[in-house]
Each structure stands twice: as C-alpha cells, then as structure tokens.
Amino acid sequence: MIETDILVIGAGPAGSTAAKHAAIAGSSVILMDKKSEIGSPKRCAEGVSKEGLKKLGIEPSERWVTKEAxxxxxxxxxxxxxxxxxxxxxLPEAGYILERKVFDKYMAMDAGRAGVQIMIKTLATGMRREDGQMVVTAESMGEEFQIKAKIVIAADGPESRVGRWAGLRTSLKPKDxxxxxxxxxxxxxxxxxxxxxxxxxxxxxxxxxxxxxxxxxxxxxxxxxxxxxxxxxxxxxxxxxxxxxxxxxxxxxxxxxxxxxxVGGLLKKKVTDNVLVTGDAASMVNPLTGGGIISGMLGGRIAGQVAAQAVIEGDYSEKSLEIYEELCEAELGKSFEKYLKAKNYLLSLSDEELDQIAEAFQKSDFETINTAEMVRKLVKISPKALLKLGKLF
CATH class of the missing domain: 3.30.9.10 (D-Amino Acid Oxidase, subunit A, domain 2)
Structure with a gap:
C-alpha cells in the first residue's frame, strides 16, 4: 500500500496543474496517467490564449509554441x-498554437519539479472508501498495487470514470x-x-x-x-x-x-467526500468555443489549492471541499452560462442566416475581438439575437 496526501488521476494540463499547486502548498502528491507518453495522442486543436497563459503565470516557450496566431x-x-x-x-484572446505532446509533458515536468511523484503507464482500476480515506487500485506494467490518499482529484477526461466511482454524476447527455x-x-x-x-x-x-x-x-x-x-x-x-x-x-x-x-457547461456537482473532479472531467470547457486547456488549468489550480488546504485542516469531507465549487463558479461558471446561451442561439440559425450575419460583420468596425464582443455584435445585427441574447451582455 502506497500512501499519499493527494492522488491526481490524469496528467493532462488540468491534472498536472492541480498536482503542482497541491505540492506547492505542502501536500505529498502522486500524479498518475494511464498513457506511456503524457500528451500523446493529442486531444484538441492545440490553441490557447496569451491572456490565459499570463493569468496562470506560464511563460511561453519555443519548445511547445509552434505558431503565434x-x-x-x-x-x-x-x-x-x-x-x-x-x-x-x-486581439486580447489571440494566442498560440501548441505542440500538445510537448506542452503536456512540460506541465507534468513542472509538477515533478514542485515535488510531485509521477507514475506513467499506470491505470486506475477501482476505488473504495476506507477509514475516511480513498483506496485506489492500480495496475502498471503487469503489477497490481493500491494507493491510499486523503483526497483524490479526478482529472481523467470527459465523463470521468473516477468521478462515477465516487458517486458523482459525470455522464453527459448527447446534446452536451x-x-x-x-x-x-x-x-x-x-x-x-x-x-x-x-x-x-x-x-x-x-x-x-x-x-x-x-x-x-x-x-x-x-x-x-x-x-x-x-x-x-x-x-x-x-x-x-x-x-x-x-x-x-x-x-x-x-x-x-x-x-x-x-460543451454543456460546468458539472453542477464536482465534489463529494475525499474527491474533486476537474478539467474536462468537470466539463470545464467553454460551451461556445469548445476550448478547454486554459479553463481546465484554472480549475485544476483551484482544485490543487483547495485539496491542499483540506489536508492542512484535516477535513476531507464534502462540506470542506464545497469551497471548490464556489471558486469554480466565480472563475468559470458565470461566463460559461452566457456562452452556453450564445451557443444555443447559434445552433438555431440556418446557413442563410449565418451568411447574412457574415455579410453584416464584413461591414462592421471592430475595436477588439473576444467572445463577449462577438456576441454583442450579433445582438446588433440579428433580431433573433436581440430576442435571445440581449440581456446577456
């Protein structure tokens, strides 16, 4: 039996960020990933905003930036x-195109430098609660073992299996x-x-x-x-x-x-006793753009900090961890609600209506461009947008 304060399952950007910040705050942390190479295969279009990286305190590196848009x-x-x-x-939201296979490893290395123990090619096969902690069964290179943790952070992607083991509803409807x-x-x-x-x-x-x-x-x-x-x-x-x-x-x-x-917005319930879900596992993806790297890392940072504070206080209960949901709502949830409504509006448009909007956009003067500004322009151009989105921005 391996023992640790915090076990993070999934070494994508959100998981590595959660692990790093938990370790910085003084917890012993294990970060495990089922893949033999963190970041491979890539799972997205690899775009991030410059503002997002700046908010996370991450300096761009030529090692993982392939193109500046x-x-x-x-x-x-x-x-x-x-x-x-x-x-x-x-263009405040213009950004970089990454090489995710390098970027994800870079983020995991950052976690390792902060004191996180990293386990690659390690698959979580089950989880149970025992004596107020979580015991995760795992398999690596044909060997089975167990990890006992005060808190588990599930960062294992959409429809999190680890979250389901903990009793959270992480399955999504097809429309989401x-x-x-x-x-x-x-x-x-x-x-x-x-x-x-x-x-x-x-x-x-x-x-x-x-x-x-x-x-x-x-x-x-x-x-x-x-x-x-x-x-x-x-x-x-x-x-x-x-x-x-x-x-x-x-x-x-x-x-x-x-x-x-x-793309359905944040999961409503992201914590239970001893367990938090973060990143794609908690649907931390902008419903309008489908982008989730920066938002997942912001959520991961909050998860790591909250988990580490719970370890310091010796209270791993759902009530103790609920501050995570409040902080995520403030950081991501309110804006996601607006973007979800904007997405649903765009889904209601025909090709002809989209063409009309594009033609109107060609004649518009833009001083800045971000998601909110685009929606404001839509409201001015389309009567349907005014009806559905006029009160959002």
Whole structure:
C-alpha cells in the first residue's frame, strides 16, 4: 500500500496543474496517467490564449509554441469571410498554437519539479472508501498495487470514470458532448497563414470546423458535431470538409485524432467526500468555443489549492471541499452560462442566416475581438439575437 496526501488521476494540463499547486502548498502528491507518453495522442486543436497563459503565470516557450496566431478568419456557409487581424483590431484572446505532446509533458515536468511523484503507464482500476480515506487500485506494467490518499482529484477526461466511482454524476447527455475528429496535415494552403480559421453552418452541424496553422504548410484541420444534429460521424464530415476546402484539397494527413468535447457547461456537482473532479472531467470547457486547456488549468489550480488546504485542516469531507465549487463558479461558471446561451442561439440559425450575419460583420468596425464582443455584435445585427441574447451582455 502506497500512501499519499493527494492522488491526481490524469496528467493532462488540468491534472498536472492541480498536482503542482497541491505540492506547492505542502501536500505529498502522486500524479498518475494511464498513457506511456503524457500528451500523446493529442486531444484538441492545440490553441490557447496569451491572456490565459499570463493569468496562470506560464511563460511561453519555443519548445511547445509552434505558431503565434495574429488573427482569426471566420467563414460562413457560402464562403463569405471576415478576417480580423491585430494590425486592424486589438486581439486580447489571440494566442498560440501548441505542440500538445510537448506542452503536456512540460506541465507534468513542472509538477515533478514542485515535488510531485509521477507514475506513467499506470491505470486506475477501482476505488473504495476506507477509514475516511480513498483506496485506489492500480495496475502498471503487469503489477497490481493500491494507493491510499486523503483526497483524490479526478482529472481523467470527459465523463470521468473516477468521478462515477465516487458517486458523482459525470455522464453527459448527447446534446452536451460534441464528437470531434481532426487531422494534422501537411501541404495546407491557407489564405491567411497567420490566422486561425473557423467555418460555420452545415459543414459541421452543432459545432464548427477549424484550421489552426502550426507553421510552414502544417495545420490542424478538424471539426466537432453534435450527434443529435447529424446522421453522419464527425470523421465523415471531416473527410467532406477536407475534400471541399481550397486550403486542404491538396494536403495530406499525417495524424488523426478523435474524441469527445463536453460543451454543456460546468458539472453542477464536482465534489463529494475525499474527491474533486476537474478539467474536462468537470466539463470545464467553454460551451461556445469548445476550448478547454486554459479553463481546465484554472480549475485544476483551484482544485490543487483547495485539496491542499483540506489536508492542512484535516477535513476531507464534502462540506470542506464545497469551497471548490464556489471558486469554480466565480472563475468559470458565470461566463460559461452566457456562452452556453450564445451557443444555443447559434445552433438555431440556418446557413442563410449565418451568411447574412457574415455579410453584416464584413461591414462592421471592430475595436477588439473576444467572445463577449462577438456576441454583442450579433445582438446588433440579428433580431433573433436581440430576442435571445440581449440581456446577456
């Protein structure tokens, strides 16, 4: 039996951040991950905001930043495009395209330097409560063993299995989980090679398609769909998108990634006795953009700090840990509620309405660009937006 104050299950950015901050606060921490290589395979389009990294106190490194994006290009179903670059407008949410396989390991290394014990290729197979603590059974390289922890932080991804073991409802409705597919491609011929591109409408029902440049002619090309809005798989939609898009028709895929993206807003209940869930496991993903790296790390930081304080106080009860939910609500929840309503509004639009909005956007002057500003513009342009979103911002 291995004993520790805090066990973090899942070494993505949220889990590594939780482990790091728990260790900084004085707890003994184990961080375990089932994969043999942390960060592989990647699970997203790899974009993060500069402001988000700054808020987390993380200095960008050339080791894991592959491209700095200077703007965004939004394309409606009929091909009408709106390009916003930092030479035209302030772009506080413009950011970096990462190499997640390096970034995730970098974050785990950061946790290790803070004193965290890291266990790779270690799979949690079960969990039980015993004498006021949690005992997790695990398997690594054919060996079975147990880890006893005062607090377990579940950072094991969407629909957290560890959270379910603890009695939390982490399963999601189909309308709250996008199915995503992505290629990393070479030979991509982008119209604006320094801009992130988004494609809206029936090309990707329930979500959007994206092209995120990674330097030279390399890009992540993917999309997310809601299975409640299409009979085709995300992969089938991706094949069609790649075939028909001028930027990708001559490109070749060198990697494919598939997975789910929780876009229904924060889980209501994220704690129980001895257990917190964080990151994608707690649906810490912006419902409108589908981005979850920065928000997951912000949630992970709170989880690590709250867990470490509970260890100091010797109280691991649900009541003691409920401050985590309050802090997450203040940091993420209120904005997520607004973005969820905005997403539901966009899902109600036809391709023709999206084209009309794009044409109106072309004529608009933007002083800044972020998610909130985009919604404000929508309210001005569309009567339907005013009806549904006018009181949000």
């Amino acid at each position: 200077s703007g965004i290009r939004m394309v409606s179903p009929n091909g009408t495009s709106v390009t916003l670059t930092e030479d035209k407008v302030k 989980m996008e199915s995503c597919a992505q290629f990393e491609m070479a030979g991509v011929e982008m119209e604006e090679p320094d801009c992130i591109e988004f494609y809206f409408g029936s090309v990707s029902p329930g979500g959007y398609a994206w092209i995120f440049p990674k330097g030279d002619d390399i890009a992540n090309v993917g999309l997310g769909v809601l299975t409640t809005m299409t009979d085709k798989s995300a992969y089938e939609h991706l094949l069609e998108f790649v075939k028909n898009n001028p930027a990708t028709k001559n490109a070749q895929a060198v990697e494919i990634n598939v997975g789910g993206d929780p």
